[in-house]
Amino acid sequence: MAKKWRMIKMKRHNKKWTVLGMLVMCIALVLAGCGGSNAAVTKEKTNKDELVIYIGYGMTSGGYDPCTGYGIYGDGIFHSNLLKFNAQIEAEPDLAVGYTVSDDGLTYTYTLRDDVKFSDGEPLTADDVAFTYMTAKASGSSVDLTMLEKAEAKDKVTVVFTLNKKWSAFASTTALLGIVPEHAYGPGYGDNPIGTGPFKVAQLDKEQQLIVVPNDYYYGTKPAFKKITILNLDEEAALAAAKSGNLDVVMVNPEYAYEEVPGMSMARIKTVDNRGFNLPVIGETKDGKGNVIGNNVTSDYAVRKALNIGIDRETIIQNALNGIGTPAYGRVDALPWNNTPEFEDGRVEEAKALLAEAGWIDTDGDGIREKNGIKAEFKISGRTDDLQRYNLAVALSEDAKKLGINLIAEALAWADCKALTRTIPTCWGSGDYNPIDLYNAHYSQMIGVGTSNPASYANPKVDDYIEKALAATSMAEAIDYWKLSQWDGETGTSVDYPFLWIVNIDHTYFVRDGLSLGEQRIHPHGHGVPVIANMNEWTFES
The missing domain is CATH 3.40.190.10 (Periplasmic binding protein-like II)
Structure with a gap:
């Protein structure tokens, strides 16, 4: 299994070095040309009034509405x-x-x-x-x-x-x-927004770069930098540019987090940007439109619990994400409304006993349990455009074998993952600052509404707590009920296991030595972009 991951990484690594010279040259041209009048930044950072950064995809596409x-x-x-x-x-x-x-x-x-x-x-x-x-x-x-x-x-x-x-x-x-x-406000607003935030758009070259400058009328902490350029790059190009001294902040995925970049240090920022798989709680059937939904294996509570307590999250994180992340046990770990009690995973013998007691036995010696003629075997999916999610599917599949459960990992287009998720568990990413996420994931009336409640989960007690949370007239009162929906001492989403949460990924960035990113909030879901939420507080330390 590790060999497979090494092959994936090596392919990308070779690509990087094959085109390294061309990439660095192109970045220098971007910085010196359509990016404005400034030449490329050198390894010795001399201009401390400007920054050039890469934070992943999305920020150069416009649509800031x-x-x-x-x-x-x-x-x-x-x-x-x-x-x-x-x-x-x-x-x-x-x-x-x-x-x-x-x-x-x-x-x-x-x-x-x-x-x-x-x-x-x-x-x-x-x-x-x-x-x-x-x-x-x-x-x-x-x-x-x-x-x-x-x-x-x-x-x-x-x-x-x-x-x-x-x-x-x-x-x-x-x-x-x-x-x-x-x-x-009107047509074109999203590409040249007028707002009350700390920055304004100075120049947008779509899919190439975004240049921002301070909003002189901002009422809060004023930005320390006169100009910040956000580039759109291939990740390998961004890393190559960082090694050449052309960038001040570079978002990297876990596979590159242990690279050495002269003049830069690695910042690992904790997140609630989690990854996990929905586990359909109903058996295979058809919905009102004739679509197959449900899963005859995950609908068994013993299977869902065995996976949650039997897998080794640390090992999966190490294998799939280079060890970059923290084990996740619930949907909203580390947020004020979390009430998922942490538990020790890797309880292999307990998980095996649970499965055996529920009638899941390996009768033919092929290493896969079965019950009533049904194999403890089902597909799980990761996105074709997200190596992290596919690697997690593969790593989970490997780890679950010790329990006698065969997970068949496959990569699908994201549209297909979502369309099939009510029968084929897929790797989801979530994590935001609004507890309504718990409603979308667990409320029974959200079953079949878009991609909400992909596990088809329904618990009347949980529904009642969610309804009381929504009816509350203060955040504090609402949070009490959001917590009860996860665990009230007897029932809740944390013990019904409609999901198998694995990791809260760390967001990783190479940062120019001496550059402070200020006090970062725990990051939400966002593929690297959340680091700029406090960009007006970034400074070069003297």
Whole structure:
């Protein structure tokens, strides 16, 4: 198995060195040419007013429009929100100085600061906030505002949100949805946004680079750098550029985390960016559209529990991710609403006994258990465009063999993974600052709604806790119920095992010596981009 991973890595490694000279030359041309007037950065960092960075894909494609989903994971740099999450993932004031919730949980009233301006110098008012929310609602985008009936400005600093149902997670949404200016919103806005955040766009060359400069009107901590260039590169090209001294921050995937890069140090940032597999809890059947759903092996509770307690997460992380990550036991590890008790995994003999007691026996000596003529064997999938997820599928497959369970790992296009996930478990990535993620994953009425609740999980007690969490009128009260939905001492998602969580991956970056990335929040899901959420706090240490 290790040989297979080495072959994958070697193929990419050889590619890197075959084109190294060409890549470095192209990067130098980008930095000196369409990137502006500056020549490529040298190994000896002399200009401390500018940075050139690579943080993975996505930031150079444009579309920086909060109303269609930009920044919803909390990594927007051009806009700010009514509330914001601090390092403890607690909501606190940002554009709003405070808010109240009505006794019936249907009206949220926010009071704004009166000293905020957009990057074009125009003042922020409650009209802009109301406009943003109603525009985002109408867009039908990844910003879920189906619970919002209307948003109204009562005066210049007061905005009132009326909900059509109790939805405590709305407060978390207000900490993640950036505010746009009504006067400047229109076609093309997403490529040249005007906002109240610490940065503004100076130049965008789509799929090549994004250049940002400070927003002079920003009311918070001012950026220390006059210009930051974010490049779009192949990962091998980015690493080669870093070794040539052309980059100040470089996101790398685990396979490259132990490379040596002169003048740079490795930063490993903890995350709630988890990876795991859904385990369908129902047997094979057909849905109302005639699609096959369910899984005759994972529908057995003994199989789901045996996998959760019997695998060795540390070994899987080492084999699949070069050891870059922390074992995950639940969906929201390290977030304030987590209530998944950690447990010791690798309990192989206990898992085997559990399977045997449930009737799963290897009767023909082929190493695979069976029950009632059904083999303890099923497919699992990883994405073809994400080596990490496929490697996790392969590593999990290898580790599960010791339990007598045969997992057949395959790589599929992401669209196929999602289409088949209710019968073929796939490797999911999740992790954000909104507890509504627990609703989407576990609430019974979300079964069959897009890719929500891919395990077809239903527990009336859990549903009740989720409903009470949504009906709460404070975050603290809601969190209590979110925790109970995972474990109340008798039941919950943490003991029903609708998922097999494996790892919270570390986000890894090579960082120029002397450059401080400030206090990083625990990162959400985001493929490397979350590191820039506090980019206005980055400094070169003297």
